[in-house]
Structures are given as structure tokens and as C-alpha cells.
Amino acid sequence: xxxxxxRAKTVDEAVSEALKExxxxxxxxxIEIIEEPSKGFLGLIGSKEATVKVSKIQKTSxxxxxxxxNSHTEKSQVGPKRDEFENKEEIIEEVQKTEExxxxxxxxxxxxxxxxxxxxxxxxxxxxxxxxxxxxxxxYELEIEKKDRQIDIxxxxxxxxxxxxxxxxxxxxxxxxxxxxxxxxxxxDNYIRxxxxxxxxxxxxxxxxxxxxxxxxxxxxxxxxxxxxxxMNALDRKIIHEALQDYEGVITHSEGKDPFRKxxxxxxxxx
Numbered sequence: 001x002x003x004x005x006x007r008a009k010t011v012d013e014a015v016s017e018a019l020k021e022x023x024x025x026x027x028x029x030x031i032e033i034i035e036e037p038s039k040g041f042l043g044l045i046g047s048k049e050a051t052v053k054v055s056k057i058q059k060t061s062x063x064x065x066x067x068x069x070n071s072h073t074e075k076s077q078v079g080p081k082r083d084e085f086e087n088k089e090e091i092i093e094e095v096q097k098t099e100e101x102x103x104x105x106x107x108x109x110x111x112x113x114x115x116x117x118x119x120x121x122x123x124x125x126x127x128x129x130x131x132x133x134x135x136x137x138x139x140y141e142l143e144i145e146k147k148d149r150q151i152d153i154x155x156x157x158x159x160x161x162x163x164x165x166x167x168x169x170x171x172x173x174x175x176x177x178x179x180x181x182x183x184x185x186x187x188x189d190n191y192i193r194x195x196x197x198x199x200x201x202x203x204x205x206x207x208x209x210x211x212x213x214x215x216x217x218x219x220x221x222x223x224x225x226x227x228x229x230x231x232m233n234a235l236d237r238k239i240i241h242e243a244l245q246d247y248e249g250v251i252t253h254s255e256g257k258d259p260f261r262k263x264x265x266x267x268x269x270x271x
Contacts, residue, residue: 003055010037011050018054030055030259032231057259121146121192124184125153132176136164149190153180155198162198170205173198174233206239213243216265217250226266231256237263 004021008014015031022029037050122144133140133155140157155162166173177196184192195202216227229240237254240263244252251268254261 003053005034005051005053007049007051009049011052014050014052015054018052022054022056024056028057030057032260121151121184121188124187125151125180128180128183129153129155129176133165138162138165150193150195151184152195153197155196157199159199165198166201170201173201205236209236209239210243213240213265214247217244217247220265220267221249224267226264228255229263229265231260231262234258234261237261240265 004018006014006018006021008017011033015026019026019029032053032055033050034053035048035051038048125144126142129142138157138161140155140162143154143156145152145154155165164172165176167175173196177194180196181192181194184194197203212229216229220227232240241252241254244250244265249268250265252263252265254263256262
């Protein structure tokens with residue numbers, strides 16, 4: 001179980017109950033307050049308990065483990081059992097090590113030979129993605145485009161089958177992109193921005209967020225009430241802000257701290 005929803009008289013009590021059920025510590029979870037407690041009229045009528053959603057924070061290596069395990073389970077149900085993931089522990093171990101190098105990348109770069117040569121960078125990218133995608137038994141093609149200090153990578157193939165690489169709201173794709181960025185920049189003297197996409201998901205996500213932004217903006221104007229969207233990463237928040245920057249009658253801002261930072265859409269006040 002990766003999350004639970006709990007109700008109690010206070011937020012702290014609800015969180016405490018959730019932590020006990022998940023058997024996790026507070027720094028190992030993400031806490032979302034669904035509803036604040038309310039005493040109601042005279043403390044009797046209309047009182048409401050606090051409702052919270054407490055989710056386990058997954059490391060990138062945990063996400064990859066889940067990908068491999070889920071895919072292996074699905075395949076074992078439709079065919080003979082076989083070890084299709086003999087390299088998965090090697091991949092996960094490499095990822096775990098990579099997660100620990102972020103703070104020392106700048107130091108290591110002084111000792112690592114520059115890999116600005118296109119073929120060497122291609123090799124790093126292809127070897128890492130091949131380990132993941134081939135072990136998932138996916139048919140795919142990689143398109144790699146370089147411009148200045150940015151590398152755009154597109155995984156092309158059956159959109160439905162590649163859904164496992166994208167994950168819910170792109171969380172798996174973002175995680176793989178993050179690891180790949182660390183691997184490439186660990187062996188590069190100059191910072192290189194990595195953008196990983198799969199079957200045009202990023203563009204579809206952008207269009208979905210734009211539609212959401214306009215729908216919520218219209219609702220703000222019709223109800224005269226501000227709306228707080230669900231927590232989003234920095235890129236998704238930027239899309240919302242840009243979509244509404246010229247939308248007449250509303251303004252946007254972000255509030256909270258990552259990973260709980262969210263966009264607030266409110267009616268523009270004219271004085």
C-alpha cells in the first residue's frame with residue numbers, strides 16, 4: 001500500500017494514524033490535507049473532522065523496481081515463466097549509486113574525461129535506456145536530437161505498451177529522465193539539459209494542462225472563488241502560469257514547498 005486516507009479530530013491525529021498504518025516516518029511520506037477540521041456552529045452543528053492523504057515517497061530506484069516487478073507479473077500470467085530481467089538488479093544498483101552522486105558531480109568532473117563527443121554521449125544514453133526498455137520486452141526506437149547544450153530524446157513505439165515507461169502523470173518518465181541527466185552530466189565538463197519523452201506524451205500533457213487551466217479560470221470567474229490545483233512539479237506549474245498569463249480577469253501564483261507546491265488561480269482585483 002502506497003497511501004492511505006484518514007479522518008480524525010485534528011490533522012496531526014489523522015497523520016499519526018496514517019503513519020502507523022503505513023509503518024513509516026513523517027520524513028518518508030507526502031502529506032496532503034484534503035479537508036481542514038471545523039468545529040461548526042457552537043461547536044456542535046456542522047462540525048467536520050480533518051481528512052488527510054498520506055503517501056509513501058518513492059525513490060527513483062523504488063519506482064524502477066516497481067516497473068520491473070509489475071511487468072514480470074503481467075508476463076508470467078500469459079506465458080511460461082522465465083527470467084527476462086536477469087539484469088534488473090544491476091540496473092537498480094546502478095540507479096541507487098547514481099542517486100548518491102548528485103552532490104559530488106562538480107568535484108568528480110575535474111577528474112573525468114570530457115565526453116562532449118556525440119558518439120560517446122549517444123552511447124551513454126542508449127546503453128542506459130536499452131537496459132530498461134529491453135528488460136521490459138518493449139519494441140521501440142530512440143530518436144536523439146542535440147542542439148546547443150540540450151539533448152531531446154524520444155522513445156517511439158506502441159503508445160499503450162509504453163505507458164509503463166510514462167507512469168501516472170509522467171512520474172516514471174520524469175524519474176528516468178532525472179537519472180539519465182545525472183549519468184550524462186556526471187561524465188561531462190559542461191552541463192547538458194536532458195529532455196526525455198515517449199510517444200509525444202509531453203505535448204499531450206501540455207495540452208491537457210492548458211485545457212484544465214482555462215476550465216478552472218472560467219470557474220473562478222463564475223464563482224468568484226479562488227481555486228487551488230493539486231500539487232505539481234515545476235514544469236507543470238509553468239505550463240499553467242503561461243496558459244493563463246493573458247487570460248483576462250484572473251491571475252495565478254504558486255504557494256507551498258515542493259513536492260506540495262501548487263498553483264492558485266484567483267480573480268484579478270482592479271482598484
